[in-house]
Amino acid sequence: MALPVRQQLTYWGLATAVFLFLLWALGGVILPFLVGGAVAYFLDPVADRLERMGMSRILATVIIFVVLITVVILALLVIVPLVIQQANDLIRSAPTLFEQLRNWLTEQFPQVMEEGSPLRQSLASIGTTIESRGGAFLQQVLSSAAGVVNVVVFLVVVPVVAFYMLMDWDHMVARIDDLLPRDHAPVIRHLAGEIDKTLASFVRGQGTVCLILGTFYAVALMVVGLQFGLVVGLIAGLLTFIPYVGALVGGALSVGLALFQFWGDWWLIVAVAAIFQVGQMFEGNILTPKLVGSSVGLHPVTLIFALSAFGTLFGFVGMLVAVPVAAAIGVLVRFFLAQYQQGLLYRGLAGRAEADDGEA
Secondary structure, three states: OOOOHHHHHHHHHHHHHHHHHHHHHOHHHHHHHHHHHHHHHHHHHHHHHHHHOOOOHHHHHHHHHHHHHHHHHHHHHHHHHHHHHHHHHHHHOHHHHHHHHHHHHHHHOOOOOOOOOHHHHHHHHHHHHHHHHHHHHHHHHHHHHHHHOOHHHHHHHHHHHHHHHHHOHHHHHHHHHHOOOOOOHHHHHHHHHHHHHHHHHHHHHHHHHHHHHHHHHHHHHHHHOOOOHHHHHHHHHHHOOOOOHHHHHHHHHHHHHHHHHOOOOHHHHHHHHHHHHHHHHHHHHHHHHHHHOOOOOOOHHHHHHHHHHHHHHHHHHHHHHHHHHHHHHHHHHHHHHHHHHHOHHHHHHHHHHHHHHHHO
């Protein structure tokens, strides 16, 4: 005999409360395990494909991590220092850029940019503010990131956790399935499958789209000769995680920088704008339909709210679990809405009469 609904809700509510409390109290401790689990989840399809090609799970895991560690080492040695250098250069050049913008606006709109006008004073102070505080902010971000996710975590704990979780992923899933309440196991499996489908489409798919577009934007902008192309391209690729935001922010920033750097060479400015146009066409027609799908059930507004709320409540760890929790909540809401629309509370007496007539 199944437990009463009220008692079941009590147990599930207590489990949720314990999870949130542990997330708040042990955020720094469980961080490497969350990161390692995320890496294992992201790479599990690759391991499954290698297994279907005839490799053992251990061999597939070893090959994946050899490639992954090689890529990470190359990024740390080559890309990261270059990104930091370009970010610092961009911050230091901010006063000059805003001074050029102020001079151009003064020539084009002298009545708006007259001496002492609010817009003129604002432009004069923005560049100085970015230069004075931008370097300190960048240093603070780097130092806080090093404090939250230290070198030992990245170089030792996370790879070890990810390696063992990836190797035992199928066994862990089977073990969890064995522990499900027998009366509710089919429904839980269905909901878990929907959550996994949403996460696979969004996290794996959108993450891959971000990586491809970020690489394309960075390389293309550097080939054109944009001075801070690597930083702008990576920013645009990262913000692509939120639909349309990456292209808008990256395109506006790139074209703005191109106007200062290539003023008079209009074909270079057009080339910078065309890079983002090509990237958007490539994303909308090929990448997103193939890697993400037409509908993943995770609205951008929901994603932004989840990241903001969990980041505020639980810090960096909360931001890591925000997307999975948002996906799970979305699936559960759709499930309960479907149950509600099939029940008497929604259908009323007319729906009950139709059901009785159908049975008769």
